[in-house]
Amino acid sequence: PSFEISMRGRDGFFQYPNLPRPVQEIDIDALLFNTTGKPEETHLNLNKAAFAIARDTFALSGSILRLGEQAEVDVALKGRLDLGNLSEAYPLEDAQGLQGLLRADLQAVFNLASVREKRYQDIKSSGSLEVRDASWPLDGFVQPLEIERASMRFEPSRVNLDAFSGRLGQSDFQVRGTFRDYMGYLLGTGMLRGAATLNSRQL
Numbered sequence: 001p002s003f004e005i006s007m008r009g010r011d012g013f014f015q016y017p018n019l020p021r022p023v024q025e026i027d028i029d030a031l032l033f034n035t036t037g038k039p040e041e042t043h044l045n046l047n048k049a050a051f052a053i054a055r056d057t058f059a060l061s062g063s064i065l066r067l068g069e070q071a072e073v074d075v076a077l078k079g080r081l082d083l084g085n086l087s088e089a090y091p092l093e094d095a096q097g098l099q100g101l102l103r104a105d106l107q108a109v110f111n112l113a114s115v116r117e118k119r120y121q122d123i124k125s126s127g128s129l130e131v132r133d134a135s136w137p138l139d140g141f142v143q144p145l146e147i148e149r150a151s152m153r154f155e156p157s158r159v160n161l162d163a164f165s166g167r168l169g170q171s172d173f174q175v176r177g178t179f180r181d182y183m184g185y186l187l188g189t190g191m192l193r194g195a196a197t198l199n200s201r202q203l
């Protein structure tokens with residue numbers, strides 16, 4: 001049958017009893033609908049899905065037409081997140097002691113058929129992802145991985161790693177590179193390929 005399911009939530013809030021910070025200002029405005037009765041013509045409109053931790057906000061919006069193998073996706077993600085606050089609000093495995101600042105501003109318009117067939121000229125993606133002053137504890141290492149700055153720019157067929165610098169113990173590193181076919185890799189349909197240059201005073 002045809003159907004329409006609407007979900008709206010505003011000013012949502014939750015807090016784990018053993019963690020110091022709440023997740024708040026949770027806003028959801030979504031519509032799942034089908035006008036023909038055919039399962040492959042089910043659509044999702046996500047007008048907004050957002051949350052805040054302390055002073056940081058993250059928001060996702062977009063749509064997915066024809067849920068399934070022929071899906072057409074149009075999504076946008078934007079926000080700023082203190083990773084230390086995230087680990088204090090949500091129980092993350094292997095993330096105790098995680099610190100740093102994450103900024104994201106990403107947009108993508110594509111269909112799954114283009115990804116499967118590697119027609120990257122039909123994919124529209126852009127934006128940036130940046131991490132600064134991050135500290136990430138790693139299993140088996142006494143000292144955490146320190147990331148001074150990691151900056152990525154997204155294009156339809158590749159992602160540019162403009163900067164990735166930091167240190168692990170006494171080893172320092174600076175990495176730059178370009179990686180192709182990332183969309184297929186992220187969706188589990190392809191292999192990530194690329195080239196990078198590593199510079200280090202001591203490794």
